[in-house]
Amino acid sequence: MEITPAHYTVLSAALFSIGVIGVLVRRNVIIIFMAIELMLNAVNINLVAHARYLENLAGQVFVVFVIAVAAAEAAVGLGILLAFFRNKETVNIDEMNIMRW
Amino acid sequence: MLDTIVIPVLKIAVLLNAVLVAVTFMVLLERKVIAWAQSRLGPMRVGPYGVLQAIADPIKLLVKEDIRPVRADPMLFTLAPILSLVPALVVFAVVPFGGDELFYVTDINVGLLFIISVTSIGVYGIILAGWASNSKYPLLASLRASAQLISYEIAVTMTLVSVILTAGTLSMVGIVEAQQQSGLWFGFVQPVAFVLVFIGGLAETNRAPFDLPEAEQELTGGFHTEYSGMRFALFFLAEYANIIVISAVVTILFWGGWLRPFPNVEALAFLDLIPGWIWFFAKMFVFLYIFIWIRATLPRYRYDQLMRLGWKVLIPVAIGNIVLTGVVKVLL
Amino acid sequence: MAEAIAFYTLAVLILGLGVAVITTPKTVHSVVFLVLNFLCVAVLYVVLRAEFLAVIQVLVYAGGIVVLYLFVVMLVNLKRAPEAHEDPRRLARLGLALSGAVLLELAGIVVYSYGRVTPASAPAAAGPLTGAGNTEELGWLLYTDYLIPFEVASVLLLVAMVGAIVLARRES
Known part of the structure; x- marks a missing residue:
């Protein structure tokens, strides 16, 4: 039973799809943010696995950047969410439509 | 096998x-x-x-009888004490009590980072305990506690970077060996870092004078007000295990771990008759005693003073220390 | 063999916890599952010999970002259920169909590329990827080949920090 890069790719794809489903189906913005984090993690798994099997550390370097971007995204996203919540008392994405048209 | x-x-x-x-x-x-x-x-x-x-x-x-409030969240109420104890115990996996392989479970090449990151998981126990209790004072206490832990964690991590720069390794055993080679405990090389880590350690273990999360006079006991019996004991086990961890880490990083004083002065070689682990526990005991001594001596900080100390004093000093260490390291 | 056991256990845990994150009705429970998920991913990194990333995953994701989520969940104290209102124009079915399409596409890519990616050496024979110091080599790469992305990332973090403070501050 040898574990090949394909195994990791499948795991990563499945996790990514879970994230996509979360973003498209849930209406609570906090859950949607968390689903986005799941997708970023799926990408990271892929990068680390291939960094190992191709014996090239570039993949790991990119994971560092992805984590940095995820941290920035979480800080700003949650900041926007809190500012919005103060005005409209909701975290439902269907009610966040004041800028839509 | x-x-x-x-x-x-x-x-x-x-x-x-x-x-x-x-x-x-x-x-x-x-x-x-x-x-x-x-x-x-x-x-x-x-x-x-x-x-x-x-x-x-x-x-x-x-x-003792184990009481669970009716309106508490059952899953999180059970999980919180476990989440706070397990990281405190896991950290011991990389703490070396002596130079011989017998005295540590494992020596990994990211040992110090492992300790920092695993202790940062402990904050979940506190936040979730306050939230799951579904009660006013525990929630206030847990918000206070988590803000305090996160703020001081930044200060401690920043400070440890200068120690890592001095030692040139992240392995706990490697850091002690670096002190043996340089012949000086890092406490003498990095006195500022030692003070910062110790203050940060007091704050991260919620000890006096930073015991605001458990301030009995204002919060009726803090984040574990609703806990009783063994669940309550788990929080206390975690707190004291964390104190032991901080003492051990300070001993290893700054006071030479299992090394005798002045490890490369030949005239003091007779001190090697005392085995290394005795040196280690003696030093660790001194810090455990200081933890208690401080609690018996100092009054509690006010919350805004606590936050100001963390963000406006400790973090800038820690960053300055990193820069200074880097400059000295390049010049020497 | 050991790697196979570790992989399958972790894969089941990661996917199960991932499903739990997006299906649990209570937001706080979701956050807890997310933390556990990230811890499992960190263990997977250790299996893949990326110790530094595993530690950073725990430190930054589990110890930092998710604490932020937990804070927001507690601050956003809702008087009514977050999902009570639904936009009548919402196309949830289409959303599910699209996610299914994404899954299919990814599956297609995996099937197509299976066997075409040849590892530089057999993984069983490959020793530790980087010798003793995964951290040193990663740091070396970050400060030489990837210096400019590194600087850009730090500027991004600075901008995010300022932005978060501006957004979260109450107008006085």
């Missing part, structure tokens, strides 16, 4: 039991020392000079 499974499992079992026993005696020590500081006798009834109080306390907590 023997080397990869049996011996590590034995080591882990011995270590975990040793830590838990050490915690019960640490509680006794604390009660005694504080009693002496206040001209009292402390526990005297169980055993000679109250020594067996360390065994009586856990028995009492184990047989």
Whole structure:
């Protein structure tokens, strides 16, 4: 039973799809943010696995950047969410439509 | 088989039991020392000079009724004490108590980062305990506690970077060996870092003078107000295990771990007759004592003072220390 | 063999916890599952010999970002259920169909590329990827080949920090 890069790719794809489903189906913005984090993690798994099997550390370097971007995204996203919540008392994405048209 | 499974499992079992026993005696020590500081006798009834109080306390907590508030969140209420104890115990996996392989479970090449990151998981226990209790004061206390832990964690991590720069390695054993090579404990090379880490350690373990999360006078007991019996005991085990971790880490990073004083002065070689692990525990005991001493001496900070100290004093000083260390390292 | 056991256990845990994150009705429970998920991913990194990333995953994701989520969940104290209102124009079915399409596409890519990616050496024969110091080599790469992305990332973090403070501050 040898574990090949394909195994990791499948795991990563499945996790990514879970994230996509979360973003498209849930209406609570906090859950949607968390689903986005799941997708970023799926990408990271892929990068680390291939960094190992191709014996090239570039993949790991990119994971560092992805984590940095995820941290920035979480800080700003949650900041926007809190500012919005103060005005409209909701975290439902269907009610966040004041800028839509 | 023997080397990869049996011996590590034995080591882990011995270590975990040793830590838990050490915690019960640490509680006794604390009660005694504080009693002496206040001209009292402390526990005297169980055993000679109250020594067996360390065994009586856990028995009492184990047989006590376990109460769960009706409106608490059952899953998180159960999970919170576990989440706060497990990281405190896991950290011991990379703490070396001596130079020989017998005295540590494992030595990984990211040891110090491992300690920092695993202790940062402990904050979940506190936040979730306050939230799951579904009660006013625990929630306030847990928000306070988590803000405090996160702020001081930044300061401590920043400070440790300068230690890593000085040692040139992240492995705990490697850091002690670096001190042996340079012939100086890093406490003398990095005195500022030592003070910052110790203050940060006090804050991260919620000890006086930073014990705001457990401020009895304002919060009726803090984030574990609604807990009783063994669940309550788990929080206390975690707190005291964390104190032991901080003392051990400070000993390793700044005071030479298992090395004798002035490790490369030949004239003091007779000190090597005392085995390394005795040096280690002696140094660690000094820091455990200082933790208690500070609690008996200093009044509690106000919350805004606590936050100001963390963000406006410790973090800038830590960053300055990194820059200074880097410059000195390049120039030498 | 050991790697296979570790992989399958972790894969089941990661996917199960991932499903739990997006299906649990209570937001706080979701956050807890997310933390556990990230811890499992960190262990997977250790299996893949990326110790530094595993530690950073725990430190930054589990110890930092998710604490932020937990804070927001507690601050956003809702008087009514977050999902009570639904936009009548919402196309949830289409959303599910699209996610299914994404899954299919990814599956297609995996099937197509299976066997075409040849590892530089057999993974069983490959020793530790980087010798003793995964951290040193990663740091070396970050400060030489990837210096400019590194600087850009730090500027991004600075901008995010300022932005978060501006957004979260109450107008006085």
